[in-house]
Amino acid sequence: MQLITVPDDVYNRRIRRFESACRDNGLKMTHQRMVIFRDLARSTDHPSAEMVHGRVRRDIPTISLDTVYRTLTTFEKCGLIFRVQAEAGQARYDAGLEPHHHFVCTECKTIYDFVWSEFERVALPDAAGNIGHVQEKQAVLKGICRKCLDRAGSH
Amino acid sequence: MQLITVPDDVYNRRIRRFESACRDNGLKMTHQRMVIFRDLARSTDHPSAEMVHGRVRRDIPTISLDTVYRTLTTFEKCGLIFRVQAEAGQARYDAGLEPHHHFVCTECKTIYDFVWSEFERVALPDAAGNIGHVQEKQAVLKGICRKCLDRAGSH
DNA sequence: GTACGTGCAAAAATTTTGCTTTAAT
């Protein structure tokens, strides 16, 4: 379930980016793609293909899971969304393009976003540049989230 | 195939750590576990379960893939090895305990290690501490490795 | 009208599990 939602201005920016990305990549504007992207653009929970499928079925009850898989892969190739580095069994997706990082709870597998402007300012070591051409850099934290800590502490 | 190998002193340190971790966790010292751990301790290629299976079969031709899966999971629970944040379809493992980070080539899926001492020195933002208790922090880079860049450039 | 996208079903790939046999302590 999705409690926190994305602010309107961020959501609208994402939708506009989606529309231009479709045009630029020659993607047809299908009902399925719009509904799937709208769900992602509003999401803060880094949903898996199955989570997206479950939610978009409210709008398109006949949509198939493989369409969701194909669509997510397509969006990823266009740079519209990212696969999250979280290896929680299933691939998880994120429509947030603003630089941010992830805290993965090893207990409940929830993925939390956080910003870390200090990180953005630190230069990569030479070692990294020697390996190849860096396109994306991100920090990943693992730990136990507050919710799980509280649950464990209460008995 | 494995080109670079781990220096002897690092390898020996890992093996000693393995032996004490088995004692501490009440794990029996089976032939399979030793062979699997030795392979990981020598590895620099962040192998998947299947890669490990393929290699340890040289020593134990009858070893089954599910034993490898079970053993890797066991080692991970003991903190002897880590699952790498790389979502390359399969889970990838790493026996390196010294702080290091990963560069994942989006082309060939190779995972390269690098050290980044500057990163270790930067304090986490308050936002991260508010989410929960951080147990592990790491940077993940994505990009195209030199090998793939060269291959693409040569035609 | 044409090319691309979707739905369906089936398969592929990866990982997990129940049960029996084997081996370590």
Added chain:
DNA sequence: ATTAAAGCAAAATTTTTGCACGTAC
């Protein structure tokens, strides 16, 4: 002798694919 681990086979889970039909441009 006990108890954990290995091996086998089967299942569960996640993701991909071929083909026929439908839809956006």
